[in-house]
Amino acid sequence: MDTNAETTEKTGGWRGSRKVWLDAAREAFVTSGIDAVKIQPLALRLNLSRTSFYWFFPDRAALLDAVLADWEATNTKSLERATQEYAETIAEAVLNLIGVFLDGGPFETRLDLAVRGWAHQSDEVAARVHAADAARLEAIRTMFDRFGYSAGEADVRARTVYLTQIGYISMQVRETMDERLARVPDYVATFTGRAPTGSEVARFRARHEAQ
Incomplete structure (x- = not known):
């Protein structure tokens, strides 16, 4: 078999693909916990052979590490990007x-909740959660710094924003989109000390009501 053919077989076809296995593992993890992420049950779910798994991951530990890396890329990186987006005012930011x-x-809240639950069972995962929290807080602090807040105020406001959201996740708060959107202007005023303008709120609502 030539190299190109071998590469094709390792990334798709009847063996599935790395993404197919990872997506299945993440869904099992989010819905049923870390103990559900096992090779044979995933193979049955995907209607693939168990040996197909080993074309993409050397073992279960590598798959679990990929789930964590996916969580970091999905949640931490999306938060960091948001803090760096263009904004004319802190309210818009x-x-x-x-x-x-x-x-x-x-940001996938179910995935974040699942990883935090996993951290209670693993010191290694707990360390990665702590590192992610620190990176997220630093990104939000930097955002406040950019708009002229003092170091102490930027730190406390960043914590207020972030810990409020983590509270939403850990308490599994259920709100309709209308309820959440209605609270947003007051949240912004509380987080920043400055009320958003009507046009800022209108643009925000238009963007997210469309979703």
């Missing part, structure tokens, strides 16, 4: 950040 967490946004 915080609206950009809040939008990440809404339904249809890139």
Whole structure:
């Protein structure tokens, strides 16, 4: 078999693909916990042979590490990008950040909750959660710094924004989109000390009501 053919077989076809196995593992993890992420049950779910798994991952530990890497790329990186988006005011910057967490946004709250649950069983995972939290807080602090807040105020406001959202996740708060959107202007005023303008709120609502 030539190299190109071998590469094709390792990334698709009847063996599935790395993404197919990873997506299945993530869904099992989010819905049933870390103990559900096992090779044979995933193979049955995908209607693939168990040996197909080993074309993409050397073992279960590598798959679990890929789930963690996917969580970091999906959630931490999306939050960091939001804090760096263009904004003329701090209110607009915080609206950009809040939008990440809404339904249809890139931050996957069920995945974040699942990883935090996993951290209670693993010191290694707990360390990665702590590192992710630190990176997210630093990104939000930097956002406030950019708009002229003092170091101490930027730190406390960043914590207020982030810990509020983590509270939403850990408490599994259920709100309709209308309820959440109605609260957003007051959240922004609380987080920043400055009320968003009507046009800023209108743009935010239009963007997320469309989702």
